[in-house]
Amino acid sequence: MGVEGESTQTVVDAEINLNIRCSNGNKFSVRATLRSTVVDFKDLLALNCDVPANQQRLIYKGRILKDDQTLDSYGLQADHTIHMVRGAAPTPPPTASAPGAGTVNTPSQGAGANEGIGLGGAGSGAPVFPGLGLGGATNPFGSGFPEFEQVQQQLSQNPNMMREMMNMPSVQNILNNPEIMRSMIMSNPQMREIIDRNPELAHILNDPAILRQTLEAARNPELMREMMRNTDRAMSNIESSPEGFNMLRRMYENVQEPFLNATTTGGNDSGANPFAALLGNQGAVNNPPSTGSETNPGSAAPNSNPLPNPWGGAAGGAQTNAGTRAPNVSGLGGPGLPGLDRPGGMADMSQLMQNPAISQMMQSLLSNPQYMDQIVNQNPQLRSMFDANPQLREMMQNPEILRQLTSPQMMQQMMSLQQLLPQLNQQQSTLGNTQTGATTGAQNNMGLDLLMNMFGGLGGGGLAVPNEPDVPPEQLYATQLSQLQEMGFFDTQENIRALRATQGNVHAAVERLLGNFGP
Amino acid sequence: MGSEGSTVIVPRSFRLLEELERGEKGIGDGTVSYGMDDADDVYMQSWTGTIIGPPNTVHEGRIYQLKLFCSHEYPEKPPNVKFQSRINMSCVNQETGVVEPSLFPMLADWHRDYTMENILTQLKKEMTSPQNRKLTQPPEGNDEGRVDPKGLVLRCCIM
Numbered sequence: 001m002g003v004e005g006e007s008t009q010t011v012v013d014a015e016i017n018l019n020i021r022c023s024n025g026n027k028f029s030v031r032a033t034l035r036s037t038v039v040d041f042k043d044l045l046a047l048n049c050d051v052p053a054n055q056q057r058l059i060y061k062g063r064i065l066k067d068d069q070t071l072d073s074y075g076l077q078a079d080h081t082i083h084m085v086r087g088a089a090p091t092p093p094p095t096a097s098a099p100g101a102g103t104v105n106t107p108s109q110g111a112g113a114n115e116g117i118g119l120g121g122a123g124s125g126a127p128v129f130p131g132l133g134l135g136g137a138t139n140p141f142g143s144g145f146p147e148f149e150q151v152q153q154q155l156s157q158n159p160n161m162m163r164e165m166m167n168m169p170s171v172q173n174i175l176n177n178p179e180i181m182r183s184m185i186m187s188n189p190q191m192r193e194i195i196d197r198n199p200e201l202a203h204i205l206n207d208p209a210i211l212r213q214t215l216e217a218a219r220n221p222e223l224m225r226e227m228m229r230n231t232d233r234a235m236s237n238i239e240s241s242p243e244g245f246n247m248l249r250r251m252y253e254n255v256q257e258p259f260l261n262a263t264t265t266g267g268n269d270s271g272a273n274p275f276a277a278l279l280g281n282q283g284a285v286n287n288p289p290s291t292g293s294e295t296n297p298g299s300a301a302p303n304s305n306p307l308p309n310p311w312g313g314a315a316g317g318a319q320t321n322a323g324t325r326a327p328n329v330s331g332l333g334g335p336g337l338p339g340l341d342r343p344g345g346m347a348d349m350s351q352l353m354q355n356p357a358i359s360q361m362m363q364s365l366l367s368n369p370q371y372m373d374q375i376v377n378q379n380p381q382l383r384s385m386f387d388a389n390p391q392l393r394e395m396m397q398n399p400e401i402l403r404q405l406t407s408p409q410m411m412q413q414m415m416s417l418q419q420l421l422p423q424l425n426q427q428q429s430t431l432g433n434t435q436t437g438a439t440t441g442a443q444n445n446m447g448l449d450l451l452m453n454m455f456g457g458l459g460g461g462g463l464a465v466p467n468e469p470d471v472p473p474e475q476l477y478a479t480q481l482s483q484l485q486e487m488g489f490f491d492t493q494e495n496i497r498a499l500r501a502t503q504g505n506v507h508a509a510v511e512r513l514l515g516n517f518g519p
Numbered sequence: 520m521g522s523e524g525s526t527v528i529v530p531r532s533f534r535l536l537e538e539l540e541r542g543e544k545g546i547g548d549g550t551v552s553y554g555m556d557d558a559d560d561v562y563m564q565s566w567t568g569t570i571i572g573p574p575n576t577v578h579e580g581r582i583y584q585l586k587l588f589c590s591h592e593y594p595e596k597p598p599n600v601k602f603q604s605r606i607n608m609s610c611v612n613q614e615t616g617v618v619e620p621s622l623f624p625m626l627a628d629w630h631r632d633y634t635m636e637n638i639l640t641q642l643k644k645e646m647t648s649p650q651n652r653k654l655t656q657p658p659e660g661n662d663e664g665r666v667d668p669k670g671l672v673l674r675c676c677i678m
Contacts, residue, residue, distance in 0.1 A: 021552075059552060059571075061543065061556070062585075064569070064582060075554075079544065081544055081545025081552055487532070488530025488533070489528075489530055494527055
């Protein structure tokens with residue numbers, strides 16, 4: 001899919017798609033270069049409608065296009081709409097009805113070119129499934145929270161971390177469980193639709209062996225490249241046989257396009273669509289070159305960028321985990337509860353948060369640096385993580401940071417998170433009530449087990465947590481509030497609510513304020 | 520979560536950006552297209568619209584250009600709407616081409632939910648009204664007759 005995006009981009013220079021609306025309501029599309037002049041463009045249009053070029057009057061953005069100008073000069077862009085009116089009489093200045101310029105293609109040719117591109121996309125984008133496998137792996141902690149995107153980014157920038165994670169037995173456990181993988185995929189309605197329409201796909205997605213293989217590939221750059229090469233070769237073989245071309249096209253139409261739709265229609269709202277986030281951040285998982293770089297040991301720069309706003313609002317445990325213990329979180333929060341039939345990782349995370357026992361544990365954990373060390377040392381995976389990323393260790397040993405983590409704001413944030421997702425209340429309210437359903441129960445248990453492992457030896461000493469914030473949100477989010485004010489959001493209370501819900505992330509808050517936050 | 524969004528007042532710039540996109544892509548009822556002349560105008564004030572004379576009226580086949588000016592108070596207050604092309608219409612000042620809010624209820628009774636698209640559509644509808652459809656029109660005014668004020672112009676077109 002990434003491949004397709006690239007190829008269309010190169011085409012933009014040459015030809016773009018333009019929509020024409022006639023005054024009688026007819027609509028059609030043509031492909032043309034922006035370099036062509038309006039008069040040439042009219043000639044092209046004359047081939048597609050019954051209005052002669054010299055009677056056409058074209059309007060774009062309210063401006064009447066003049067014959068001697070180029071399309072480019074009016075700022076036309078791909079998929080924009082031009083209106084066409086038939087002039088009352090040939091009053092417009094006479095236009096030479098020159099034969100269609102070489103730069104302009106008829107629509108039928110355009111369509112042909114399109115197919116070619118599409119096929120190219122299908123060809124190299126075909127390893128959809130590696131993408132999916134990896135998607136499954138990254139989804140749980142990559143989807144819901146804006147902050148998690150950062151984590152995800154860091155992860156993809158740091159192949160070692162990625163590998164570490166993939167190697168964690170808990171992650172593998174989850175990925176080896178077709179049930180969980182399936183419910184993860186099925187929680188996206190669009191993905192479900194695709195699968196419903198293509199039962200053969202479901203088989204693939206349900207086959208742990210394939211998922212494992214893709215995961216294996218994601219972990220091992222060599223293997224990944226090898227797989228890509230194989231697929232590409234296979235593709236070109238198929239392509240060269242006569243029926244093969246059609247088959248590929250069908251496959252593209254049936255699978256690739258809906259898949260793309262499923263992954264992109266979330267728009268910029270990654271919360272609503274985990275797969276969109278995946279596409280966005282993981283870049284083209286299916287794109288051989290970038291996959292290479294993603295898992296390329298050569299680029300294994302230790303992750304030295306601080307998170308933009310790691311402690312800004314107590315993204316609570318979620319954010320904390322994200323910032324300082326990303327790998328850890330993946331082990332517990334993320335994949336621990338991925339299978340709930342709720343789209344988006346936020347649901348998963350908040351479910352964790354919602355559990356009073358867990359938040360208490362977090363509290364006690366975070367309030368005591370020694371616990372931290374203890375945990376780190378007890379867990380070989382964590383230790384190696386820390387070894388790979390000295391900064392993490394540093395962060396965790398910084399009492400200031402730890403203190404901030406335990407601040408009442410964090411608790412407050414958790415509360416607002418809970419309010420955000422009231423529907424989850426019924427899902428799980430107490431630790432003992434995890435067996436709400438066969439599957440969710442199992443997964444919850446798995447998550448809790450993981451958690452227990454992580455927190456082993458803590459014993460869960462119940463600590464009373466102060467709940468009143470000692471800093472008013474106006475102060476806490478002062479910067480973000482003024483930013484929102486500048487953008488024109490003047491309702492301070494609403495702004496604060498949005499900022500709280502998004503842990504002080506201005507971008508996400510804006511999305512939320514505009515009601516684009518997703519269902 | 521989305522429910523909260525509905526109570527939020529969409530700021531001016533977001534609102535105008537949305538209208539810009541709709542105009543460019545022909546989203547909406549599709550009979551409207553509009554955009555800004557000067558994409559660099561950060562205040563997105565001046566817009567130009569075009570109305571294509573509705574069929575079966577004296578306006579048929581004519582293209583009317585309008586200028587819409589969105590003050591900083593938009594969308595709380597309606598934009599100034601002014602015909603650049605000459606037109607004989609009951610709600611339009613013959614001298615200046617300005618659409619008189621007092622004669623055009625939509626502007627007089629403005630809602631922040633109204634868009635420029637709505638204005639243009641409504642004006643087009645107005646052209647088909649009994650008092651307007653038969654009015655003698657001046658010779659078709661050169662569309663580019665009135666000089667565009669430099670830079671910021673949005674034109675919309677209604678067909």
